Amino acid sequence: MAGPDDRPAFALLAALTNYHFDPDNRTEPFRPKMVFGDRRSLVPTDMMVEQITELWQVAPSVMNLGLRARIADVVWFLQRRRMDMAELAIQSYCECVISVRDGTATQAHGNESPWSMQSVMLLVRAASISHATKWSLASSDNLRSLVGSLVQAAYDRVQPGDFCRIAHLDLDHKISAVDQIAQSAEQLANHLSLAEQPDQRMDLWKIAARAHRIQRNQTESDRCNTSAAECLVQKSDQSVGSAMLQSSFLHDAITSLRGIRGTGARRAELEAKLRAIQPTIREEMGEFSHEIDLTEIVEHALATVRGHSLPKAILALAKCDKPPTPAVIRKTAVEHISSHPLQGMMPMQVYDYQGHVVFRSPGSGGTPEESEHHTRYMMCFHRNIARQLAVAGAINPIRRTIADEHPVSMDELIAVLENSPFIPPGHVHIFARGMFHFLAGEDIEAASVLMPQLENSLRHLLLLKGIETSVTDDFGIQTEASLSILLNPNGAWRSKIDEILPPRYAHEIDLLFLFAGGPGLRNQVAHGKIPAGEFWDHNMVYGVWMILHLALAPLITHWEHVETLFVNRTGLGK
Structure with a gap:
């Protein structure tokens, strides 16, 4: 049972778990949870060298995967020479996602999806550490394998949202074959079950366009971006009853087509449609109220x-x-x-x-x-x-x-x-x-x-x-x-x-x-x-x-x- 002497250690662990996690930020991935005026909560650089050394010693023995990953990551972030902590952080982040995939653990708020934004954030951070260590660690190879398997599983299950989240990470670090990502994204976008889901189809077409652009195939990229713009037109058609939303989606579609050759006639058609809708915009900001004591x-x-x-x-x-x-x-x-x-x-x-x-x-x-x-x-x-x-x-x-x-x-x-x-x-x-x-x-x-x-x-x-x-x-x-x-x-x-x-x-x-x-x-x-x-x-x-x-x-x-x-x-x- 914990005693008074253990309070500083628990306070330190509480601070470690209370950082705001910003995995896309390579210079400041752990930010203060709260900032108001001249006050803020703790950040890693507030720790003393003795505390960092203590964390380095205990990190491998921590049983909780999320806490182990956070401790190892913070120690490596503060002392880049400790490559063993980089290895441990990457592997622990991967194991967090694997445990969710295998049904042996859940994430915050009971989330059970290895493709969720929470899982992707962990993989993004693991990829950032791998990038900083030049993908030279064995755990980075495990990360590549895990990301590739998640992309393939989302495709096989026709899960467009899950596919897009992982595919972006995949393309960022060129983990899978780029042409295969493009092909899979297009096939999902054309799946019959998504015919009335323009938001999901648009995301898939943008993934495909990005993959073709990486391969320097501008013609194919333009074709996919044109299909993405047509999804905006579909969204406008589905928004009957809100002239403001209809106009917004049509305007976005026209803007998207503007930089694509051969779309002049389609743009003119959409502009005529937009002009017909514009005069009907009237006070659509919504009147809402509630009583408060x-x-x-x-x-x-x-x-x-x-x-x-x-x-x-x-x-x-x-x-x-x-x-x-x-x-x-x-x-x-x-x-x-x-x-x-x-x-x-x-x-x-x-x-x-x-x-x-x-x-x-x-x-x-x-x-x-x-x-x-x-x-x-x-x-x-x-x-x-x-x-x-x-x-x-x-x-x-x-x-x-x-x-x-x-x-x-x-x-x-x-x-x-x-x-x-x-x-x-x-x-x-x-x-x-x-x-x-x-x-x-x-x-x-x-x-x-x-x-x-x-x-x-x-x-x-x-x-x-x-x-x-x-x-x-x-x-x-x-x-x-x-x-x-x-x-x-x-x-x-x-x-x-x-x-x-x-x-x-x-x-x-x-x-x-x-x-x-x-x-x-x-x-x-x-x-x-x-x-x-x-x-x-x-x-x-x-x-x-x-x-x-x-x-x-x-x-x-x-x-x-x-x-x-x-x-x-x-x-x-x-």
């Missing part, structure tokens, strides 16, 4: 995520708040001014993070223009309080719980986000990276990644509706409309945005990102004015959350499909 707001927030799958938890994060309508915000501000007339007569000043005055409100007793200025300032004042409550009571507790309960990976987040019409083609990885940082509490990275995406995504929504957002000057130079121009109430695009998004969103973006009397996040971030500690300010957190909310909101009414796609992509059950 504010005295128990945190408990309510946590109850929506604890014990649920990652997609369900992300859905709870997306739905945990919603900006009020402009009329409600204005009514609250006007009532405040009426109730506190002396306060309203006092001029107000707003400073940026560098102490510069960026806004002055003369008070409510001046000209109509000055009174409107003051009213907008008070609208920001009340929204500031509401955001603080939302962040402290819902957003932060939910994202912390997700980080605690789920070993989140980029591939899982991409599987949730990839069909969002708010995200332009080629940007889903950026949004997933931003969400990855946000869930980990790395708010500097999350804000830096996601906030520049906002205005481009708004332009993308207008493009889906067939509205051009660039202006050409007298010299033929095209300039894209910036966020301030897009949201200008007197401009050409604000009314169009309000036709696509409920007006509450454009209004909140204006108050949060643009209006100088509010947080003014756009200029503060763009001009590098925010000091490190202020990235955890509630307005910053809410700004990042809102961008993710806008990306997820169009999918909420189709969340069952999101969950199905997540299972197919990751192999993780609901």
Whole structure:
């Protein structure tokens, strides 16, 4: 039985098992589980040399395969000369997957699939160590054999999602014959059982295209990419009832075909189809609400995520708040001014993070223009309080719980986000990276990644509706409309945005990102004015959350499909 003297050892093992595992990252595969402000959880480099030596001595005798792999990996990561630890880590990672395949073990949350994202993460890490050791170890040969057998088994069983996850790893390290991967992927894509599964077929065609590209066969790669684009058309046809999704899938298909020779006629046909759908886009961001007892707001927030799958938890994060309508915000501000007339007569000043005055409100007793200025300032004042409550009571507790309960990976987040019409083609990885940082509490990275995406995504929504957002000057130079121009109430695009998004969103973006009397996040971030500690300010957190909310909101009414796609992509059950 463990005694007081054993507590340091158990504390060290607890820290080892509580790292955030990022196997694709060759320089930082073990990251802090949580980061908030100037605090973080432990990482390997926090260990002392004596602790590393102790772990090196005990690693071979550890019975639990997962713990043995983690200990050996951490020791080798910190002291690369210990090749015996590299050998042990690779072999232990392989044995973890083999034990799941053979039914003698399960992974987190009862997962029993050797093809799941959890299994692939272990194999990716084993491959990364093998790459660093130049595939010279005997355990690396065992890894090659295991990956090849899993690819073949997924093909034999017609398991397209499992095949794709392992095939990507196989192609990354050229384990199996590349032409065989291409042939198997095409045969699965043409399997009759997948005729009505465009997501899975598209993944398979992309695998085949990648394999042909590796072999420098551009003709065959283009053929497979054309078939992948047709899967997007099929997805559009299956999305009848949501003009925004239909337009998004058609736009992606046209974009995919643009770089392929001989597809001009097909592109023209799809563009005509897109133009017919675009005018029907109207407020599809979804109206959803739920009542919350504010005295128990945190408990309510946590109850929506604890014990649920990652997609369900992300859905709870997306739905945990919603900006009020402009009329409600204005009514609250006007009532405040009426109730506190002396306060309203006092001029107000707003400073940026560098102490510069960026806004002055003369008070409510001046000209109509000055009174409107003051009213907008008070609208920001009340929204500031509401955001603080939302962040402290819902957003932060939910994202912390997700980080605690789920070993989140980029591939899982991409599987949730990839069909969002708010995200332009080629940007889903950026949004997933931003969400990855946000869930980990790395708010500097999350804000830096996601906030520049906002205005481009708004332009993308207008493009889906067939509205051009660039202006050409007298010299033929095209300039894209910036966020301030897009949201200008007197401009050409604000009314169009309000036709696509409920007006509450454009209004909140204006108050949060643009209006100088509010947080003014756009200029503060763009001009590098925010000091490190202020990235955890509630307005910053809410700004990042809102961008993710806008990306997820169009999918909420189709969340069952999101969950199905997540299972197919990751192999993780609901």
